[in-house]
Amino acid sequence: MVRSASIIQRIQAVSRRSREDMRQVAQEMCSRGPQSDAEAQALFDFNARMRGADPDWDSRFVRVMARYVLARDTANGALTPANLDWLQERVAIGDRLRNRNLAGLFMRLLRKASGTPDGFGLIVLSHLCDQMILDNQADATSVGNVAETLLLSGPEHAPWVSRAEAAILFHTQESIEGSENDPSWNFLFARAIGNHLVARAHPNPHTERHALNRKHWLDPNDPNPGKFVGCLALGFDKGSWFEQMGREAERASLARRTASLAAKSKPAQPPPRTGWWRKSPPPNPVTTASNTLVDFLNREAPGLLAGLVVAAR
Secondary structure, eight states, X not given: XXXXXXXXXXXXXXXXXXXXXXXXXXXXXXXXXOOSHXXXXXXXXXXXXXXXXXXXXXXXXXHHHHHHHHHGGGOTTSOOHHHHHHHHHHTEETTEEOOTTHHHHHHHHHHHOSOOOTTHHHHHHHHHHHHHHHHTSOOHHHHHHHHHHHHHSOOSSSOSOOHHHHHHHHHHHHHHTTSOOOHHHHHHHHXXXXXXXXXXXXXXXXXXXXXXXXXXXXXXXXXXGGGGOGGGTTOTTSSOTTGGGOXXXXXXXXXXXXXXXXXXXXXXXXXXXXXXXXXXXXXXXXOOHHHHHHHHHHHHSTTXXXXXXXXXX
């Protein structure tokens, strides 16, 4: 107890120490792991004050704190609702999140916990996307973490990308549109939102839980995940497409007719390439996540976008 009180006092005196002194005290606690909530709180406080790049500290803090949370109050490797509440109280000041290492900590808990509360995957996704917005870009590592979270958090009863998950991804895309994002973000956004939209418009997605499973749609080695959905080949005039999107049956009917006509229409042919074009070709269009989504849906489910526009009015 004396040793614990002593180390807490040392780390709480952080404002009077140099950065290196602060780091040394915090690492001493990390090396043996926090022995109480008070010590864990001291580590959270130090982590919140950290400035500048320090990959060694970031990695150490995430490992140690995840281990503590999964063992706290006889959790035995599971993330209990009580421990999740305790953690969320530690990582927020009012309405402001302490962002350093928060996304990494929640991601590690999702990977390592033997069980998590319902909705925890959505919390992790929100933290990861908030970090991308703060960074004003989607780098390859962040996109990989978002993809892993989506794959780990899909429930069995509704394995496609949910409306809440899609809303987070849409907000993120709006926030980082125009940034220098890694190309993997375009792929992930298109596949995840495409999965959500097909399931949302589907007459009865629960009959095709396997075909609509996000694992197919997010698989980079599967070029055509839409092939799993059998009724796509039958056309939108077969079944009650778009009826789950609103209460107006007439609008859903109009959406089906619009989608069917769009699916059967021939795509516009590109203009002939004249001699002027060969001398001065137009610049390549900028590929964005939104463009990739449109191209993906037009390929996997021709006509769907036209129907969605009508159904969502």
